[in-house]
Amino acid sequence: MLVTYPEAAHWPIDPDRLDLVEEFRRQPRGPHGDELQKLLHRLRWAGDPDQPGRYVLIVTQPGKEWMLGRLPRQRGRPIELMRNHVFTSIAEAEWEVFKLRWEAITGRTLPPHLSEKLA
Amino acid sequence: MTDTTSVLGYAWPMVVSPGEEVAFHLSSPSVSKADAALVRVRCGDPDPAGPGIRVHEMDAPFERTVPLVHQVIRPGSCAIVADGPALTSFQSFTVGAFLWPTMPGDRAQTILSRWRADTQEGWRLGLDAEGHLEFVVAAGGRTWRTATSAALLSREWVLAGARWDADAGRLAVMVRSADAQAGRDRSESVEADGPTGLEWPAAVPLVIAAHASDGGGDLFDGFYDGKIDRPRLHASVQPIDGLHRLCESVTFPMADARLVAAWDFSREMASERVIDLSAHHLHGRLRQMPTRGMTGANWDGSTDRWTDCPEQYGAIHFHSDDMADAEWEPTVRFTVPQEWRSGFYALRLRTDGGDEPVESFVAFFVRAELGKPRSNLAFVASTGTFLAYANSALRLDQVHAEAMLEGVLTLSRDDVYIQEHREVGLSTYDTHADGSGWSISSARRPILNMRPRGNVFNYGNDTHFIDWLEEMGQDYDVITDDDIHRHGVQVLAPYTCVVTGSHPEYISREVWDAFDAYQRSGGRHMYLGGNGFYWRIAYHPTVPHTIEMRRGMTGLRTWEGEAGETALAFTGEPSSTWRSNGRPPQRLVGVGFDGQVFTHSSPYRWLDGAKDPSLSWLTKGIDLATPLGDFGLRGNGAAGVEIDRVDFSLGSPPGTVWLATADRLGYGGTPAPEEIRTLHRGVMGDQNAQVRADLVYFPTANGGAVFSTGSIAWVCALSHAGYRNNVSQLTANVLKRFLDPTPL
Numbered sequence: 001m002l003v004t005y006p007e008a009a010h011w012p013i014d015p016d017r018l019d020l021v022e023e024f025r026r027q028p029r030g031p032h033g034d035e036l037q038k039l040l041h042r043l044r045w046a047g048d049p050d051q052p053g054r055y056v057l058i059v060t061q062p063g064k065e066w067m068l069g070r071l072p073r074q075r076g077r078p079i080e081l082m083r084n085h086v087f088t089s090i091a092e093a094e095w096e097v098f099k100l101r102w103e104a105i106t107g108r109t110l111p112p113h114l115s116e117k118l119a
Numbered sequence: 120m121t122d123t124t125s126v127l128g129y130a131w132p133m134v135v136s137p138g139e140e141v142a143f144h145l146s147s148p149s150v151s152k153a154d155a156a157l158v159r160v161r162c163g164d165p166d167p168a169g170p171g172i173r174v175h176e177m178d179a180p181f182e183r184t185v186p187l188v189h190q191v192i193r194p195g196s197c198a199i200v201a202d203g204p205a206l207t208s209f210q211s212f213t214v215g216a217f218l219w220p221t222m223p224g225d226r227a228q229t230i231l232s233r234w235r236a237d238t239q240e241g242w243r244l245g246l247d248a249e250g251h252l253e254f255v256v257a258a259g260g261r262t263w264r265t266a267t268s269a270a271l272l273s274r275e276w277v278l279a280g281a282r283w284d285a286d287a288g289r290l291a292v293m294v295r296s297a298d299a300q301a302g303r304d305r306s307e308s309v310e311a312d313g314p315t316g317l318e319w320p321a322a323v324p325l326v327i328a329a330h331a332s333d334g335g336g337d338l339f340d341g342f343y344d345g346k347i348d349r350p351r352l353h354a355s356v357q358p359i360d361g362l363h364r365l366c367e368s369v370t371f372p373m374a375d376a377r378l379v380a381a382w383d384f385s386r387e388m389a390s391e392r393v394i395d396l397s398a399h400h401l402h403g404r405l406r407q408m409p410t411r412g413m414t415g416a417n418w419d420g421s422t423d424r425w426t427d428c429p430e431q432y433g434a435i436h437f438h439s440d441d442m443a444d445a446e447w448e449p450t451v452r453f454t455v456p457q458e459w460r461s462g463f464y465a466l467r468l469r470t471d472g473g474d475e476p477v478e479s480f481v482a483f484f485v486r487a488e489l490g491k492p493r494s495n496l497a498f499v500a501s502t503g504t505f506l507a508y509a510n511s512a513l514r515l516d517q518v519h520a521e522a523m524l525e526g527v528l529t530l531s532r533d534d535v536y537i538q539e540h541r542e543v544g545l546s547t548y549d550t551h552a553d554g555s556g557w558s559i560s561s562a563r564r565p566i567l568n569m570r571p572r573g574n575v576f577n578y579g580n581d582t583h584f585i586d587w588l589e590e591m592g593q594d595y596d597v598i599t600d601d602d603i604h605r606h607g608v609q610v611l612a613p614y615t616c617v618v619t620g621s622h623p624e625y626i627s628r629e630v631w632d633a634f635d636a637y638q639r640s641g642g643r644h645m646y647l648g649g650n651g652f653y654w655r656i657a658y659h660p661t662v663p664h665t666i667e668m669r670r671g672m673t674g675l676r677t678w679e680g681e682a683g684e685t686a687l688a689f690t691g692e693p694s695s696t697w698r699s700n701g702r703p704p705q706r707l708v709g710v711g712f713d714g715q716v717f718t719h720s721s722p723y724r725w726l727d728g729a730k731d732p733s734l735s736w737l738t739k740g741i742d743l744a745t746p747l748g749d750f751g752l753r754g755n756g757a758a759g760v761e762i763d764r765v766d767f768s769l770g771s772p773p774g775t776v777w778l779a780t781a782d783r784l785g786y787g788g789t790p791a792p793e794e795i796r797t798l799h800r801g802v803m804g805d806q807n808a809q810v811r812a813d814l815v816y817f818p819t820a821n822g823g824a825v826f827s828t829g830s831i832a833w834v835c836a837l838s839h840a841g842y843r844n845n846v847s848q849l850t851a852n853v854l855k856r857f858l859d860p861t862p863l
Contacts (some may be wrong), residue, residue, distance in 0.1 A: 001274070002679040004518040029526070030718055031785060041330050044521040054521070056528040058535060060120045062165040066529060071515060071538065073520055075552065079530070090526070096529050 009045035015106035021114050028033070028094035031070075034047065043101045044065045047073075050104045053063040053080060055097045066093050122475040123572055124536040125149050126187060126468045127543075127565040128610055129445065130483035133205060133664045134502065137457045141483055142449035146190035149498040150477065153468040157453065158484075160463040162586040163571035169752045169839050170586050174467065177459070185451050185468070187800045192542040192564070195342035196441035197329035198382070198393045198408035201526035205379055205399040206233060207319045209354035212379070215280020215293070215362045216246055216350035217416035219450065220343070220552035222569035223250030223271040228439075229341035230279070231350055232321055232330035236340055240320040241755040243330055244281045244292075245341065246271065254281035254292045258317040263312035265290045266434065274345075275303055276416040280362040288315040293359040296520045297416055308359060310562035319532035325352075327382070327393070328437035339406070342439035349433045352379040367417070371396050385429035387691045388412055389660050392680040393435075407667075408443035408559050410436040423683045426691040437550040441667065442544030445564040461487040461501065461597040463578075480570040480577070487596035487809050489606055492613040495858055496595045496781070498584065499617060503600040503625035503656055505578050508667045509566040511574075512537050512545040513677055514693045525717045525787060531574050533567040543567070547668050548677045556678035562664035580835055583752075584647060587837040590808025591851060593645065602660050604629045613635040616857040621648040623829045625656045625668065628692060634707060643857035647850070649812065649831040650712045650761035652704040655697050671695030673793045675712070698769070698793060706770030709815040710763035710829040713794055716804060718787025720832045721780035722746035723814055734776065736856045737816065741845050747779055747814070748846045751836030752814050756781070758807055760786045762812035765828030775817045781830070816853075822862025826853045 005057035020036045027061045031042065050055070053070035058081060060067050068085035087093035103109055128145035133143045149152070151598050158174035162730040165172050172661070200206075216232050222228070227248045234241035234255075242256045252271030256263050271277060276297035283290050290313035295306045321333050327350055332338035351365040354377040365740040371381055380401040385393035388411050395401040410577070411423040413434040425432035465480040471579070487493060515538050521528050537543065541552075544564050549557045568574045576765050588595050597616070603610045604627050611617050611633055623646070631652065638644055657666035670676035674696040687694050697704060704711035725743040728734075741747075748757020758781030765771045788804015788811075793801055804810040814828040819825060836846040 001681070003554070006518045008518075009522075030787075037786060041522055045518065047518070047521065054528070056530050059529055059531050063167045068528070069535075071528070071530070075512075075516065076541055077540060079535050090529070096528055 006046055006049070009042045011042045013039060013042060013105055014022065015108050018114065019112070021102060021110065024098055025095060025118070027113065028091040043105065047106065048101065055100065057087070064088065066090065066115070068093070068096070077112050120475055120532065122473070123476040123479050123532045124567070125473070126153050126470070128450070128466070128481040129400050129565050130134045130466065130481055131510040131563060133562040134484045134486050134601055135455050136486055137455050137459050140454045143481055144445065144447035145185065145187055145450040145468070145481070146447055147187040148189040150187055150470050152184050152186050153477065155181065155183060155451070156467045157181055158465050158467050158634050159785070160571055160582055160585070161464055162588050163573065163582040163638065164575045165572055166575065166752055168356070169583070169835070173586060174465070174571060175505050179453070181453055181457065182451055187450065190445070190447040192442065192445045194407060194440050194442040195329060195339065195541050196405065196407040196437045197339055197342060198327035198403040198405050198435070200325040200380070200401050200403035201517045202324055203323050203399070203401060205401060207323055209379065210285040210316060211356050213280060213282040213284055213353045213355060213357035213362055214351070215262065215278065215366060217348035218271070218279045219274060219276050219346035219348070219416070220246060220271050220275055221555060222344040222390060225344070227341060228327070228343040229330040230347060231327055233319070233325045234330040235320050235334055235538050236330055236768060237333040238320065241323055242283070245343070249777055252279050252292050252294055254290055256283055256317060258289065258314070258319070261314070263290055263311065263313045265292050265309050266395065267292055267294055267305070267307050267309055269305050269307065272303060273303055277305060278359070278363055278366060281357065282356050283313055284356040289313050293362060295359055295363065304465055311622060314808045316440055324595070325401070325798060328409070337590045341787035343437050344439050344551070346413055346434040347435045349383070351381050354379050355378055355591065359412055369433070383433055384411065384435045385425065385433045388425065388691070392751045407441040408561070409438060409441050410558055410688070412684065412686055414683040418683055420683065423694065424686040424691065425687065425688070438553065440552050442539060442542065442564060443559060443561045453483060455485055459485055461485050463582060463597065478572065480572060482570040484597060484599055486602055487537040487598055489609060490613070492596055494594045494596045495615040495618065496593065496854070497598045497611070497617045498588070498595050499603070500597055500599040501577065501581065501620055501623045502664070503627065503630065503666055504622050505566070505569045506560045506575055506664065507547045507625040507654070507656070507668060508568060508674055509546050509560050510537055510543050511548045511568060513548045514848055515701070516549060517677060521716065523715070533573055537567060542730065550678050555669055556680055558669055559665065559667050559845055560667060561662070565677070577622050578620065580831065583837055584618065584620055584786040586832070586835045587842065587847065587850070590842050593854070600630055601658070608633040608636040612640070614642070615860055616643040616645060616854065618645045618647060619651060621834045623648060623651040624653045625666065626652050626654070626697065627656050627658055631697070631702065631707065637820045638707070638823050638825060639821070641823040641862070643710070643823055643863070644825045645853060645857060646708045646827040647761050647833050649829055651763070652697055652707055653712050655691060655692070655694050655758070657687040658847065671699065673699050675791050703769040704763065705766050708721045708827045709771050709775050709817055710765055710813050710827045712802065713762060713768055713808040714788055714790045715761050715765040716759050716784045716788045717754070718785060720751060720754030720756030721781040721784055722749035722756055723758050723812065725779045726777050729778040731776065734816070737849070737852050739852050740848050745845065747849065748833070748836050750844065751832050751838040753832040753835045757833050757836040758812035758830045760831035763827070764809065764811050765813045765815060771815070772817050775815050777813060777815055779814040782808050782813055784810055809837055817863045824863040
């Protein structure tokens with residue numbers, strides 16, 4: 001059986017590379033440089049292993065509004081809706097999820113100028 | 120937030136002719152009635168950047184309020200052998216089979232049984248909750264049990280059986296590993312005290328891969344995941360060597376009166392019957408369509424098709440989540456008026472009493488009757504593809520989904536429902552709970568992504584073309600894959616032009632042959648999609664709207680089938696991609712699948728082929744110095760998502776006119792696996808010119824022609840700027856000329 005393993009993505013993330021965070025913040029939907037692509041691949045592939053599920057967006061109004069949620073790894077278990085995290089653009093949502101993931105994987109809090117919501 | 124799931128249903132049949140009856144099988148766990156309307160679908164995509172949901176309420180004699188009850192779905196496959204005297208005419212017996220369990224230790228599972236769960240009577244061979252083989256006999260309030268000390272391994276063949284010696288009052292379970300070395304050996308025989316005589320329960324079926332819940336004969340429990348090969352039941356006390364001989368035998372002398380049953384799952388492969396080779400004819404029926412044509416413990420690799428050597432394909436892979444028929448009672452019936460145009464239709468169900476408004480659609484299709492066209496244009500509802508993707512949980516279950524889609528997953532209300540309600544049955548993109556591929560898909564169940572407001576892929580995208588036809592004031596008929604499969608080129612022949620939509624991906628041999636014959640006989644085919652004519656499927660020979668596919672060792676596949684299991688049980692044909700069946704899509708439509716791009720879509724740039732003065736009808740009113748389709752609802756371009764290219768070595772006709780290409784897709788352009796021979800860097804779209812979407816035209820025999828766009832995003836660009844754009848103009852130019860009967 002051909003299996004896809006969640007731990008397969010292993011590009012080493014350097015917590016000092018705040019330039020990559022800034023690059024993502026400038027353009028959450030890309031295009032991105034080579035190193036940011038690798039960083040994003042690692043974050044997206046692993047799917048929030050420190051969380052009870054993968055961060056996802058639930059469409060609350062098509063094309064207009066999205067809610068953050070957590071998709072459990074086990075089939076049949078309900079998606080957790082995070083009703084206090086609602087976004088009106090995909091870019092804004094991407095930035096919020098990126099921040100959560102960066103802080104979880106590096107164990108560091110982002111500096112104030114990089115932790116704000118997307119304008 | 121619109122509630123799209125509190126009311127669900129399916130239409131049966133899924134495709135009807137004017138004058139025929141369609142039944143809507145509906146269910147709701149929370150709503151007792153809903154306002155109902157029959158609607159003709161123009162656009163099913165709620166995206167506010169496009170036309171939005173556009174449906175036309177039909178004036179039809181139909182109940183405006185429908186009562187709803189909760190109807191459950193009971194997944195899980197098994198074989199059921201009706202009770203008969205032969206099943207209770209003995210005391211001592213031996214039972215067993217070759218097993219390839221896929222979820223030992225997940226929960227208790229029954230392999231072979233004549234057992235009532237409610238009264239705990241009968242006998243049962245199974246796996247206990249830890250994966251040990253266990254044998255239980257019980258009657259009169261007493262139970263005897265024995266089990267192995269070691270749990271079985273997942274995906275390793277064993278001979279597994281049990282015996283009850285009534286004279287000696289002993290039970291035994293027996294396991295013999297097929298590969299008894301390197302840590303895989305689970306061989307053992309364990310005995311325990313048993314009864315010296317039993318009274319069997321009355322009127323209980325013998326069940327393979329589950330057991331009866333009660334005496335009613337309709338409810339089953341204890342479903343098993345994995346393969347069972349050559350199950351045998353013998354009214355004698357046999358050591359494991361005796362059981363082994365019984366299971367290895369594939370023919371039986373009728374003189375052996377103690378042979379109660381010997382099932383051969385390689386017989387009547389396409390049917391829902393299992394055949395007993397014994398003198399008792401204890402044939403059974405399958406429920407929920409488990410996977411047949413599976414390699415047995417004796418498969419030796421000498422062939423990869425069950426038709427070559429059926430005796431090596433005596434296994435059925437049962438799944439506790441197999442689901443082919445929701446078995447819901449019909450709620451309302453409707454006879455389609457004769458005057459209705461063919462098209463995409465739906466039953467719309469609404470309530471507004473709860474916290475959120477409910478709006479749920481149940482899709483069905485009204486076909487243009489065979490031989491009675493009402494237009495010279497037909498649009499094909501890609502029902503094969505709709506079924507293949509039915510209730511896809513790919514984004515929920517598969518590790519690669521977020522990386523592939525290049526962004527945080529955006530899930531609909533329907534996805535939220537499917538995550539919790541796996542009983543609706545998944546798609547051929549998904550894996551069963553045991554990790555094996557889902558190869559069968561039916562329409563006797565709610566299909567959440569084949570309806571307006573559903574996830575916009577395939578059905579939703581295709582309605583953008585219907586919307587465009589309506590906007591253009593162009594009349595058309597709708598025909599379906601299912602009908603083309605059944606009636607062949609007769610369905611296509613009446614039309615001057617036939618259009619296939621955004622993703623006609625799943626194609627039976629009959630459908631391919633029909634398009635080939637149509638194109639050869641002067642037909643005009645506009646293929647306005649990407650990744651078309653890609654996978655080879657079969658339709659069930661007797662059950663309507665039911666397809667089977669196998670994902671082999673090539674192609675862009677979300678699961679890979681096991682070696683030797685790429686042939687379709689429904690027909691015996693090879694499955695996998697059409698390219699690996701000697702028919703690359705390029706041969707039929709000029710272009711074939713080469714890659715995906717989800718970062719963004721792109722415009723095409725015009726090539727010299729488009730500047731041929733003889734093609735001025737095609738480019739009329741279009742500035743060839745301007746990019747073609749630098750807009751659209753899918754990634755802001757007309758070329759994207761899944762894309763196809765010209766390749767003369769793969770069969771693009773020598774007469775192909777290469778009109779335009781989108782070959783600068785950036786790093787998001789990812790090539791299909793079959794496009795790469797060896798491993799090397801530089802294969803992505805930023806470096807690889809073979810990852811691209813090509814736009815082509817070529818004339819065929821007898822004045823026919825083909826026009827292909829090679830991109831799923833194409834139809835989602837048609838409505839841009841009030842439908843006044845170069846994608847719309849080009850589509851209109853081609854359609855106009857293709858509807859002109861003058862030979863091309």
